[in-house]
Amino acid sequence: MIQLTHDPIDTQALTESVRSPQAGAVVLFLGTVREFTAGRQTVALDYEAYSAMAVRKMEELVEQARTQWPIEKAAIVHRLGRMELGDVSVAVAVSTPHRHQAFDAGRFLIDQLKIVVPIWKKENWADGTTEWVHPGSPGIAIPGVLLSGEQP
Amino acid sequence: MIQLTHDPIDTQALTESVRSPQAGAVVLFLGTVREFTAGRQTVALDYEAYSAMAVRKMEELVEQARTQWPIEKAAIVHRLGRMELGDVSVAVAVSTPHRHQAFDAGRFLIDQLKIVVPIWKKENWADGTTEWVHPGSPGIAIPGVLLSGEQP
Amino acid sequence: MKFFARARDLTGCDTVTWTVPPATCVEPLRRRLATEFPAIAVIASHLFVAINGDYASDETIVRDGDEVAFFPPVSGG
């Protein structure tokens, strides 16, 4: 189940949605709004998406992950709009027979999401300024081979 | 928070308990009862613990993990007694500034739990037989250096 | 043509519709972008491009009715 939402993410429902008697392992990853990033204080984040493409890309990522791991179920929900400190901006849940598959698949999904899914984050700093976050040095943009600095 | 319980694990509360504005990432791992293991059909599992030692060992694992990753909060809950298919037997939750730390720390905690924490699992197979699970060939038992076959 | 995030801020609009000769590829659109929206010139060469929701490149030919999107590197998650 892939979803973009403007509402708080129901992490419990997401976790339940991937549980299965065929799976021995479930991993849930949550990206949450951090107060300090590179020493600067955040008060809120705004997320924007190219929704149609974002959903497609997330679906493609799950398909890709299914070719690498025996995934039972997978779900990704990304929240858009204004988010306060501690809020959950993205949630990835995946279930597999064995735990290492779940950790690897979950990690793959969030890592790739941050590279290919057309969603953007705007920082609202404590000093009142705002700033779109664009990772890495904006070198020549070759989709799939992207320079991406370390992200929270 | 480290806990042994005979009740169903409240995974939502566990996830909430590790969330923090200082953490950008939360990983929750759930071990769930699988129907098929090595081709045999499970109807239920029974878990038993040397409780006092188990709690200590889980606490030590969290301390160890804190020396390797900048963990904000960590929690482990292991359920004991009879469990049906799909039930959650163990839950590990951890929050860190960055996602890779959360994945690595979460994985470390569950991997080590399965090696050093004195808890045992008894399979109740569909054919009515029961069998304690003892991973790996029971070679010379040197704690910390244990032969441990692949576990769900 | 759609713009997102900082690209939209710099063009000042979400969408614009251009008519271009057949068999035009993305690269001339990127150049025209920089001239029509001077503020975006500085990052024009660094923008990603997608056509109908799939990543494209400067060499990709634009067909009639295609939805082209220009946007900065993503920062979701």
Next chain:
Amino acid sequence: MKFFARARDLTGCDTVTWTVPPATCVEPLRRRLATEFPAIAVIASHLFVAINGDYASDETIVRDGDEVAFFPPVSGG
């Protein structure tokens, strides 16, 4: 002395209390285990041992009042 899981099944009891001469280490306890509980003999040498909730080894000396535990490889999670 405590037994868990399959070890308890084979000894048929959770706990047993032994009196041993001072400065006895774990190894003779393991041997005595196999004689007093023949059923456990086959796995006696493969059992882990813990003293007061910490892993120990065959060479560890047992002190008065120590809680010694013998158990098979763990299978939690």
